[in-house]
Amino acid sequence: MEKTKELVFIPGPGLGHLVSAVETGQKILSRHHHLFITYLLMDMIPNDKPLYNYTQSLSSATTPPPRLRFTNVSRTQPDYTQELNPKNPSALLVEYICSQKPLVREAVLEIIKFESSQVVGFIVDLFCVSMIDVADEFKIPSYVFFTSSAGFLSIMLQVQTISDELKQDITEYKDTDKELLIPGFQNQVPAKVLPSGMLDKHGTFDLDMSIARGIRRSKGIIVNTFMELETDPMKALLSDGKNPPVYTIGPVINLKHHSDEDEKIRRWLDNQPVSSVVFLCFGSWGWLKGEQVKEVAAALERSGYRFLWSLRRPPMDGTVGSLNDYENPGEVLPSGFLERTCGVGKVTGWTPQVAVLSHPAIGGFVSHCGWNSILESVWFGVPIAGWPIYAEQHMNAFEMVVELGLAVDINMDRKIIVSSEEIERGIRQLMNGNEIRKKVKEMKEKSHKTLIEGGSSYDFLGRLIDVIVQDSIFSNT
Structure with a gap:
């Protein structure tokens, strides 16, 4: 009997990474009806309730996703509260992922031995590039699923080139006004919009460079973006002979998530004028x-x-993990704010973002x-006011505001506290920005067309599947 052809998909930490990984898997399987995908999951974030609820919904669905399987391979969680040797949370995660190689190896052996399957490829999240070592052991081609922008x-690749080939210490740019020439950017990129850890010798610099080398x-890089949105960066990546092939397959968005909370918020939104919130x-x-x-409350x-504000409580111990909602938001808001704004505003806890953005x-x-949020806003034609907080979000904001003119800026300068005046100014620019609104609406149309037959993302996905299937005859030999 002919062996089934199987992809092993190793998602990264957090719900955003897993959801886009699952959506990508479903896209692949919808285009090739003889492939199977096994997701190897690692419990990397303690008490991550949204992640748990999502995986449970997939496992318990009356009609589970066809030809998708989920296997939990981890047995312990990383310790984010190390007192003797504290590390950056991202570094801890990657170290933890690397420690799971033996378990991933066992899981792949089980697939090959007991499922009579031919594993034809690994698709690994950018945080999981260390798993390429396992793929190499089995002589299986590996692809990186890059969940951020082109x-x-x-x-990342240019900074790695500067560091490894030009032998320049990029961390010297920390707290300076230095700018970088990056392939695919029309403007020089200020060092201050790079992830702070990338400019810190004691931060994530080594980690970021390790990911770039991985x-x-x-064999190829799968990016959740589309050519029409990031034309210049993609042209630069595709023309650089040092890079693996790059496949844009986005926007990859989960449009099917619903909950009881959706209905409560939707009912409130139904009573608001079009484009007013x-x-x-x-x-x-x-x-x-x-x-x-x-300060936000004063600005609003x-x-x-009119406003809808998803207000979350900080983690109790200050570590990485899921946020909780306030039992009483009034405890952190200015006195009387909820009463004074009850006619025009709503403060909630966790909010179904896709359902909200889709509302007229x-x-x-x-x-x-965050890159997923940017893609969702573009998909629904909603303009953004950028207020990045961590990771690569400052760079995403720079690209959207300065490079593409698809957003306005509230704060890209890493201020500890942004004043109510700055926030109010950004909100007014956002809600009155007719030119940006027009550009975002145009990009919305392009984001929809790119996914249908003849669109660039449709074509890139077809090329990726062709490469995976053609290479399968050389795998596991």
């Missing part, structure tokens, strides 16, 4: 300090705009500029 991919070892949400890991919350109240009442999005 622009950030270009930056990416270059892969500014939506504030800072992602599953994004939160604001108490003083900053009060003065602006007079939403006129603008104050966002942390």
Whole structure:
């Protein structure tokens, strides 16, 4: 009997990484009906309830995703509270992922031995590039699933080139006004918008360089973006002979997620005029300090705009992990704020972002500029006011505001506290920005067309599948 052809997909930490990985898997399987995909999951974030709920919903669905399987391979979680040898959380995660290689090796052996399957490829999240070592042991081609932008991919690879080939110490740019020439960018990129750890010898610099080297070892790079959005960065990546082939398959977005909370918020939005509400949400890991919350509240109240604000409580121990909701948001908001704004605003906890952005009442999005959030806002034609918080979000904001003119800026300068005046100004620019609104609407149309037959992402996905299937005759030999 002919062996089934199977892909092993190793997602990265957090719900955003897993959801886009699953959506990508479903795209692949919808285009090739004889492939199977096994996801090897690692419990990397303690008490990550959204992640747990998502995986449970997939496992318990009456009609589970066809030809998708999920296997948990980890037995312990990383210790984020190391007192004797504290590390950056991202570094801890990558170290933990690397420690799971023996378990991944065992899982692949089980697939090969007991499932009569031919593993034809590894697809690994950028945080999981160490798993390319396992793929190499089995002589299986590996592909990196890059969950951020093509622009950030270009930056990572260029910084690695500067460090490894030109022998320049990029960390010397920390706290300076230095700018970088990055392939695919029309403007020089200020060093200050790079992830702070990339400019810190004691931060994630070594980790970022290790990831970049791992990416270059892969058979190909799958990027959740589309050519029409990031034309210049993609042209630069595709023309650089030192890079593996790059495949843009985005926007990869989960449009099917619903919950009871959706209905409560939707009912409120249904009573608001079209494009009248500014939506504030800072992602599953994004939160604001108490003083900053009060500045936001003052800005909203003065602006007079209708608003929906997803307000989350900081982690109790200050470590990485899922955020909780306030039992009483009034405890952190200015006295009387909820009463004074009850006619125009709504403060919630966790918010179904896709459901909100898809609602016609939403006129603008104050966002942390996570890449998934940017793609979702573009898909629904909602302009963004960028307020990046961590990771590569400052670079994403720079690309959207300066390079593409598809967003306005609230704060890219890493201020500890952003004043209510600055926030109000950004909100007014967002809600009154007719030119940006027009450009975002145009990009919305392109984001939809790129996924259908004849579109660039449709074609790139077809090329990727062809490469995987053609290479399968050489795998496991």
